[in-house]
Amino acid sequence: xxxxxxxxxxxxxxxxxxxxxxxxxxxxxxxxxxxxxxxxxxxxxxxxxxxxxxxxxxxxxxxxxxxxxxxxxxxxxxxxxxxxxxxxxxxxxxxxxxxxxxxxxxxxxxxxxxxxxxxxxxxxxxxxxxxxxxxxxxxxxxxxxxxxxxxxxxxxxxxxxxxxxxxxxxxxxxxxx
Numbered sequence: 001x002x003x004x005x006x007x008x009x010x011x012x013x014x015x016x017x018x019x020x021x022x023x024x025x026x027x028x029x030x031x032x033x034x035x036x037x038x039x040x041x042x043x044x045x046x047x048x049x050x051x052x053x054x055x056x057x058x059x060x061x062x063x064x065x066x067x068x069x070x071x072x073x074x075x076x077x078x079x080x081x082x083x084x085x086x087x088x089x090x091x092x093x094x095x096x097x098x099x100x101x102x103x104x105x106x107x108x109x110x111x112x113x114x115x116x117x118x119x120x121x122x123x124x125x126x127x128x129x130x131x132x133x134x135x136x137x138x139x140x141x142x143x144x145x146x147x148x149x150x151x152x153x154x155x156x157x158x159x160x161x162x163x164x165x166x167x168x169x170x171x172x173x174x175x176x177x
Contacts, residue, residue, distance in 0.1 A: 072126075072127065
């Protein structure tokens with residue numbers, strides 16, 4: 001047996017014994033004394049008096065804005081993204097018509113600088129009606145890309161309106177990332 005072969009076996013044997021069974025990102029993180037003090041003493045006050053009220057204000061502002069125009073939060077997604085396009089195709093007719101009418105009503109009210117009457121603003125705009133369709137769209141697109149053996153590393157660095165395989169026909173199975 002050559003020296004290098006014996007050396008390789010020894011190194012591999014020691015590596016297998018010493019390597020972490022759990023990946024580094026799943027190992028429990030040990031906090032320093034300062035981080036522990038910050039987490040126990042300072043962060044609750046930061047959250048109670050700064051972060052919490054600011055996030056609550058932002059949430060209430062978004063809700064008030066959506067209610068003022070009669071929109072749902074899922075109406076604000078960009079319809080030109082591939083996953084959203086597929087989700088819109090999967091959307092049932094009644095939900096699709098409701099979404100279209102809400103968006104058109106909001107557009108008209110915005111151009112006329114008006115809002116919905118207060119008595120019509122008593123709904124929760126944060127109910128995610130589009131979430132299950134977006135999940136199904138993600139699953140379908142992933143399945144298609146696996147069947148067509150398309151991987152993100154196959155694409156060019158700048159793809160513009162073309163996909164990673166140089167294919168730019170509308171309604172194709174490939175997504176432009």
